[in-house]
Amino acid sequence: MPNSPSVRTFIPNWPSIWKCYSDNLHLYQNALKPDIKEIDFNYSTGSLIMRFKLNLYEIKLFYASDRPQVFVGIHSPYVPDNPMIGGQAIYPGNRYEFIVELDKEEHRLPPPYQTSCRDNGPSEDAIPFTNPNSYEMCLEMCRSEFFNELFSCKGALTMFSAASDMCNFNFDGGKLNKISKPLSAIRRRRHSCIQNCKPECLKLHYKYKMSVRGANTALGDPADFDEITIFVKNTEVTVLRHVPLYGSGETFSYIGGLVGFWLGVSVFTFTDTIEKLYRKAVNWKMSFKMNNVQSAPTSVIHLD
Secondary structure: OOOOOOEEEEEEEOOEEEEEEEOOOOOEOOOOOOOOOOOOOOOOOOEEEEEEEEEHHHOOOOOOOOOOOEEEOOOOOOOOOOHHHHOEEEOOOEEEEEEEEEEEEEEOOOOOOOOOOOOOOOOOOOOOOOOEOOHHHHHHHHHHHHHHHHHOOOOOOOOEOOHHHOOOHHHHOOOOOOOOOOHHHHHHHHHHHHHHOOOOOEEEEEEEEEEEEEOOHHHOOOOOEEEEEEEEEOOOOEEEEOOOOOOHHHHHHHHHHHHHHHHHHHHHHHHHHHHHHHHHHHHHHHHHHHHHHHHOOOOOOOOO
């Protein structure tokens, strides 16, 4: 199990609310650092990073008629995720094995980076340690602030820290608050907030495969228990580096620099060639004069 504590969040799925437990989840900037684990890739099957068991029938349900259901999602610790949409469903009495394969690493700015890539904040007056850790989370917080000013609830979020923060439009009808600011001003603030969100400088692309096997009751595995193991397997990671867009002046300078370098080599080579030709021409001319002198007819001078 990871060393970092589990984070409990709530995901709306009207009319139900799903409770989610995440390990190594860091949607906001705070004093808690991400859990870093050294991985040994000498194993052909990959390195084990997580293993846990669960019993679906121990889950307490609000309605007795409901059936227990669990979803598992593998995602970035900085990006919110809805396992019911992008995750995998877990059913009782199975052993699930996830093998995560690293694919490519995308550098979106050339080094040295001009930003720490964590300088996202929905507003200038945000409370310390509440700024988002990702571009996606920043967008959600901007929309959530807009909902909060209109409906006094934090809508437009994927993962809520408290179920009471959700906007329950099915029961209250989504009534507007008595807002003191014009709606146009709130919209402008939302637009400014979104503009302040900065894309990540580094993005890791990965994929995973899932295999399912039945519980091994001969080894003592309960028939209604699930075991979930997650491995990370190394592959050849391709590093992609992106050159930022240039302005017209920068483009000219960039191309001019290349042309200057090419001309420098070419001019040097061309000058060297001219010098060789000049030397050959001088030598040929001198040789031609000498030949003319040697081949000239002897003149006899007669003295009268």
